[in-house]
Amino acid sequence: DARVTQTPRHKVTEMGQEVTMRCQPILGHNTVFWYRQTMMQGLELLAYFRNRAPLDDSGMPKDRFSAEMPDATLATLKIQPSEPRDSAVYFCASGYRGLTDTQYFGPGTRLTVL
Amino acid sequence: AQKVTQAQTEISVVEKEDVTLDCVYETRDTTYYLFWYKQPPSGELVFLIRRNSFDEQNEISGRYSWNFQKSTSSFNFTITASQVVDSAVYFCALSGYNTDKLIFGTGTRLQVFP
Numbered sequence: 001d002a003r004v005t006q007t008p009r010h011k012v013t014e015m016g017q018e019v020t021m022r023c024q025p026i027l028g029h030n031t032v033f034w035y036r037q038t039m040m041q042g043l044e045l046l047a048y049f050r051n052r053a054p055l056d057d058s059g060m061p062k063d064r065f066s067a068e069m070p071d072a073t074l075a076t077l078k079i080q081p082s083e084p085r086d087s088a089v090y091f092c093a094s095g096y097r098g099l100t101d102t103q104y105f106g107p108g109t110r111l112t113v114l
Numbered sequence: 115a116q117k118v119t120q121a122q123t124e125i126s127v128v129e130k131e132d133v134t135l136d137c138v139y140e141t142r143d144t145t146y147y148l149f150w151y152k153q154p155p156s157g158e159l160v161f162l163i164r165r166n167s168f169d170e171q172n173e174i175s176g177r178y179s180w181n182f183q184k185s186t187s188s189f190n191f192t193i194t195a196s197q198v199v200d201s202a203v204y205f206c207a208l209s210g211y212n213t214d215k216l217i218f219g220t221g222t223r224l225q226v227f228p
Contacts, residue, residue, distance in 0.1 A: 031214060042220055042221070043218045048214060056214075091159060093159075097214065101147060101164070102149070102161060102164050104161055105151070105158065107157065107158045108157055108158060
């Protein structure tokens with residue numbers, strides 16, 4: 001049963017600290033997405049990659065957020081420096097464009113910035 | 115512009131009742147996909163169904179059924195004989211055939227009481 005995995009599942013940090021969230025997409029999927037979920041904004045797309053190349057990061061605050069795919073099995077989302085307003089659940093999703101066109105979500109990372 | 119509206123913010127039912135979750139969408143694309151996702155209290159987003167715009171057949175999967183009506187731009191989801199385990203937030207989502215972005219509705223929180 002292939003699944004998207006995310007680490008850590010929970011993260012509590014203090015304002016100003018760097019936060020790194022990791023995602024392992026489903027093997028064989030060529031597209032990876034990062035979303036943020038808050039009560040106020042709902043689910044927002046932050047960025048996504050196809051075949052490890054960034055396609056769109058327009059939803060991401062550029063000054064503090066960065067997303068990368070060092071290899072096909074790992075996607076990272078970094079926040080530096082973190083702020084209390086970054087507190088949210090961050091989801092990674094993967095899919096295979098052109099085949100299933102369905103996004104499968106990981107369990108999320110719940111981030112709390114104090 | 116694409117938009118998904120889930121007008122029902124919260125629904126409460128008693129176990130074994132049938133419940134329908136409404137989803138209305140807007141798109142200028144002639145070909146598109148519609149999705150339903152479930153978010154149980156544990157927080158993960160679980161894919162339930164994808165429907166292509168050119169396939170208007172209704173679908174049934176166990177106690178779940180989906181009614182897609184292009185004429186009214188609706189993609190409603192019915193749970194028959196609801197169970198406590200169905201308690202969750204349900205999201206309807208839309209993507210264009212040639213786009214990767216998922217547009218989510220605001221979700222409907224379903225509470226099933228024993």
